[in-house]
Amino acid sequence: MSHINENKSGQLLIDHLTQVRDIALKTHKTHGKNKELDEIIEIICMCHDFGKASKYFQDYLKGEYNGRLKCHGEISAYFAYYMLPEKWKFIGFMCVKRHHGNLEPSTSLFEYNKKQLIKISNSIKENIEELNNIYKKDISEFFELIQDEDFLEGPIDDFYDVEFEIEDYINTHYIYSLLLTSDKTQLIRGSAYENKTDVYDGYVKKYQQKIKKELVQKYPNIKDTKLFKIRNKIYEEVLNSIDNIDINKNHIFSINVPTGTSKTLAAYGASFRLFQRIYNESNKNIIPSIIYTIPFTSVIDQNYEVLENILKENNIKIFESFILKHHSMTPLEYKDNTLDEEKEYRNYDARFCVENWQSTIITTTFVQLFNTIFKAGKNSIVNRFHKLAGSIIILDEVQAIDPKYYKIIEKIFDILCKKFNCYIITVTATKPLFLQGIELVKSNKEIFKQLDRIQIENYIDNPINIDTFCEILKEDIYTQSEKSFLIVLNTIKSSLYVLDELEKIEDRKVLYLSTAIHPQRRLEVINEIKNSDEKYILVSTQIIEAGVDIDFDIVYRDFSIMDSINQTGGRANRNAIKGKGILRLFYLIDENERPFCSYIYSNSLLDATKKILQGRQIINENEILDINEEYFKAVDNIKSNDASNKIYKYIEKLEFNNIRKEFELIKDDIPKEDIIINYNEETQNCIDIILEGKGEYQDILNAWRTLNKYKISVLKKDLKNINDNCNNKKGMRILDKCYYDENRGIKITNISIC
Structure with missing residues (x-):
């Protein structure tokens, strides 16, 4: 037996092993290329629970034994090592030994107890006839080798003798993730998850037509504008380009067009059309995943809503097994209709299906995507690594990725594309010199030159203090009451100072956004602006920049780096x-004459931006493409590859722990702690669920995830000024709403504002 249920019925070991193998091979096949791995995957899956054939484990299942000899991972790892071809012995040993934990090549990986292994193997040997039948060969030799010190030391010798490359790193994580996925899926589903195939660009086109119609009804003159025609042109060019590429040779593409030109719909249209080409031209053997990634959780809901609306417009029922939203604030929910019947998975089963990305179209963040690649060996994260194979990965706002990781990301994506049939589509208005691929909008340079929506008035040659800035701003607002204003500052401190000044203006509604405002309130503010014709004044930090679909007449911006300025525009x-x-x-400079921008951005990037913009008093939109290209050439010249080179060296030595530490997409060196704002009835209900411990695991987890929407971070040094007003229970710091102003943040004085 491999497992026994509460009712004492269970599953035969041969059934578990063969079903895990079949799930892994079926999943592997739908990813496409790399048939070299077929045999390796089969052997590893068939060997991973070999040790369960011992009497000790069988007695453990029956509740009759609970000693150390019940452990099955180590003996199974040595058996996989015995069964595998030379090239794959160490990787197989590592994957099998750690399939119930994290994949960490370290001293503990190679520790073994010879006497214990011999006892277990002698017990397993009693079932040799059944095992010979399972493995279709005489395995007597293994029981002799397991008593040989040289054989037991083999994995250690391999580790120190072999030099590992990035491809080995990818192969290891691919096989490991397939093993983890198949092992758990066999128990949860009983069969392999398969992507759905009804993904058509016609769905996107139909929704696009609806949006155009609604826009014309709201703004009748818009259909005659240059922008309206450009949006149509971009969409058609993207699809035409997908039709004409060689999908066997070309795997990296770009949609580099101005902001506000419906890039999201173009990206979905491109990925849906590419999906059908891959599926049909592989004789329906490859069924891709579409992984749409975004840098910020603040706009992921907005993007996912577009996907939902596309499907709803085409009368398609929405299940998590088809489209999935995955980030830290998403409630845990997983409904499946892949087997022509509706089924809801709950608790740990639901969590695994979600975190394993058992869906056809996944909307997630850069952090979740790159954690999948660089959180090396983490069981709970890397189990989905195999989903990258045969997938179409969209990197929306690709410029948000730190340049210090460009080199290592490009190397990994190069192997994923060439060996694992992966496709990349970058989407941006400000394209860095990164993942250079085929531009899908052939006339994009012409489009940039045609647009004339905005004009940049450049005053950076004359630094001013914040008081002077406020006077200029107020005068502009007083004289243009019919205009809406957006003011984007670099720090919370400067933004609150400006907010205080602007709130003195009568008869104008002033709103505020920053990380001092919890995510739920930020969403409420954005929706209020989008759904109203009122001429608001919005004071914000740079969180407003990418992906937030709001529109203002006049924008004020404290100096920042070039791509950030473009996003604000x-x-x-x-x-x-x-x-x-x-x-x-x-x-803007503070009271010590230090630029506010220097608190946030790299000095080298600020210097590059300043050098490019100096002397340009007026910049029109049709000049921005050339400025962007000049900026990213400068960035390429000054960027450091130190982080990428470090990660590469760690990969060569399989130092997974160091890889995890070195790759931090969002790094904040200032120590902070999270505080939950008890804001409304929803937060109080969630707090009660957690404190009382009532309900299933899923209910409690969802309570925590809901509270993430009401969470803000404060400096650790400020906790002493806040803790007296907080309720600290079960790992939560809860601040009552009476100490919180929804329009500016924590009311308590004597706290730092950075």
């Missing part, structure tokens, strides 16, 4: 129906 006159939007760029 994308919040002005997005639909080109308000004449010309204005972006006024200033260089």
Whole structure:
């Protein structure tokens, strides 16, 4: 037996092993290329629970033994080592030994107890006839080798003798993830998860037509605008390009077009059309996944809503087994209809299906994607690594990735594309010199030159203090009451100072966004602006930049790096129906004459931006492409590859722990702690569920995830000023809403504002 249920019925070992093998091979086949791994995957899956054939484990299942000899991972790892071809022995040993834990090549990986192994193997040997039948060969030799010190030392010798490459790293994680996925899926589903095949670009086209119709109804003159025609042109060019590429040779593509030109729909259209080409031209053997990634959780709901609306417009029922949203604030829920019947998975089963990305179209964050690659050996994360194979990965706002990781990401994606049939689509208005592929919008340079929605007024040559800035701003607001204003600052401290000044203006509604405002309230503010015709004044930090679909007449921006300035400009006159939007760029200094931008951005990137913009008093939108290209050439010249080189060296030595430490997409060196704002009835209900421990695992987990929407981070040094007002229970710091202003953050004085 491999497992026994509560009712004492269970599953035969041969059935578990063969079903895990079949699930792994079926999943592997739908990913496409790399048939070299077929035999390796089969052997590892068939060997992974070999040790369960011992009397000790069988007695453990019956509740009659609970000693150390019940352990099955180590003996199974040595058996896999015995069965595998030379090239794969060490990788197989590692994957099998750690299939119930984390894959960590370390001293503990090679520790063994010879006497214990011999006892277990002698017990297993009693079942040799059944095992010879399972493995279709005489395995008597193994029981002799397991008593040989040289054989037991073999994995250690391999580890120190072999030099590992990135391809070995990818192969290891691919096989490990297939083993983990198949082992757990066999118990949860009983069969392999398969992607759905009804993914058609016609779905996107139908939704696009609806959006166009609604936009014309709201703004009748928009259909005659240049932007309206450009959006149509971009979409058609993207699909035409996908039709004409050689999908066997070309795997990396780009959609590099201005902000506000419906990049999201173009990306979905491209990925859906590419999906069908891959599926049909592989004789329906390869069924891709579409993994749409975004840098910020703040806009993931907005992107997922577009996907939902596409499917709803085409009368398609929505199940997590078809489309999935995965980030830290997503409630745990998993409904499946892949077997022509609806089924809901709950608790740990649901969590595994979600975190394993058992869905056809996944919307997630850069952090989740790159954790899948670089959180080396972490069972709970890397179990989905195999989903990258045969997938179409969309990197929306690709410029948000730190340049120090470009080199290592490109190396890994190169192997995933060539060996594992992966496709990459980068989406951006400000394309860095990174993942250079085929541009899907052939006329993109012409499009950049045609647009004339905004004008940048550049005042950075004359640094000013924040008081002077506020006076300029207030005068502009007083004289243009018919205009909406967005003011983007670099720090919370400077943004709150400006907010205080602008709230003194009568008869104008002033709103505020920053990380001092919890995510739920930020969403409420964004929706209020989107759904109203009122001429708001919005004060914000840079969290407003990418992907937030709101539109203002005049934008004020404290100096920052070039791609950030461009993103801010994308919040002005997005639909080109308000004449010309204005972006006024200033260089603000604090009371110590230190630029506010220096608290946030790299000095080298700021210097590159300043050098490019100096002397340009007026910048029109049609000049921005050339400026962007000049900026990213400068970035490429000054970027450091130290982080990438470190990770590469760690990969060569399989130092997984160091890889995990070195790759941090969002790194904050300032120590902070999370505080939950008890904001409304929803938060109180969630707090009660957690404190009382009532309900199933899923209910408690979802309570925690819901509370993430009401969480803010504060500096550790400020906790002493806050803790007296917090309830600290079960790992939560809960601040009552009476100490929180929904329009500016924590009310308590004597806390730092950075």
